[in-house]
Amino acid sequence: MADLLQLTRISLKAGQEIMDVYEQEYTVEVKDDDSPLTIADQRSHQTIVNGLEAAYPEIPILSEEGAEIPYQERKDWKQFWLVDPLDGTKEFIKKNGEFTVNIALIEGKYPTMGVIYAPALDTLYFGKKDLGGYKLEDVSKTELQSEEDLIQKSQQLPLTTYSDVTHVVASRSHMSEDTEAFIDSLKEDNKTVDVVSAGSSLKFCLVAEGKADYYPRYAPTMEWDTGAGQAIVEAAGGKVIRHEDEERFYYNRENLKNGWFLVYR
Template structure:
């Protein structure tokens, strides 16, 4: 009941933040700078961040908030939090700057170390993906709501893999055990590619390179409620709020459980996955 009561106000907060992003995107009235890790941040990210934090603080004053665009509390302070909000006010800042429209608002509630509620809003398409643990995953476009599930992939079907518009393809190709019957689907935003898997438009998404826990929190519950899995590059579960930084290892978003994923995708250990 607690999660179900939160869904509508969280969807509203995501839409409000997304509307502000879309206004600034269309007007071009935003400033860009680089963070210390050389990734871009814009005044639009910060405006959406303020909206979401204000709305969540009003909704649940006692639940702490972790955001990509806010200072991170030390692990000693946050490691015993029973629940917290985990947000990315704009997933896909590079897509925002590049004018592709493939950016999204991401809001998750993490309970006892695992995502329990997730909302993704895509302003360009006015689409909300959402889920709460144990209650299924859904896609809402305007007033039309449909339950979503991973693709019913059959033996012999072409494997559909979601890929980034901005990253080279070859590292992804190198992870595949076979190159036969593969179709690549390019889209921006980490969370939107994961949602492609959740709604059955792609069978998997292989993510290489830096991401944070805010990139997977909301989609994690959406993908799992749709029948899929998100695992690291060694086929182990991701973890949340366990380390000083919130950096993710490389990860895989996988659809239908009956697909023999270890026979299709090479497990690999990386320095990043070993260090976190």
């Protein structure tokens, strides 16, 4: 059975690889889809793959930086690791600290466990079905002996209590018309709406933590961008639903590009 402490240790090693590059000069490549790629993405990917294959050789891995795996090969997977070795490469390049390592376990098309580690912040978010969602700050400085020890030393999510202000996670600088329309619909219900911003999968973490009530994503993402975040949000009692039919978000589709979705608590 997959263990959260094992995933934590793998994500911390990957985070160290990222930070080693972060503190140096590095070159930025551009992938076929125009997204940026650095040596940090590749070093993190290799660290995670090595760790997962050593600990769980029977579970296949689908990673952003891994080889393209044909749908015919993966369509019958009962479980697999869904990995984004460096989510928020643009944030990494800007050096604002808001980038993450994302690892999720997908079982029967849904995430059942996930870790998100923000190495520049040294903060870990994690969640597991039927166990809850948690946050641990200064994780690299915390001695951890077991999964139980990890849980005991972490704060259970959500952390904040009800507020009469509705908080929405969105980009202040690149607000889409559809997101503005969503915010306007909240205001029509006589709610005071505050817009908060965050990079990478930390937007999911804000909802899980209770610092945000909604995260409307009305723009393209990929499966590896969302798997770990969904695991943590759902473990903390929130929901991630598809925009088109309000059904629960699921994974291992033939086309790995996500449609629009809404995260809420």
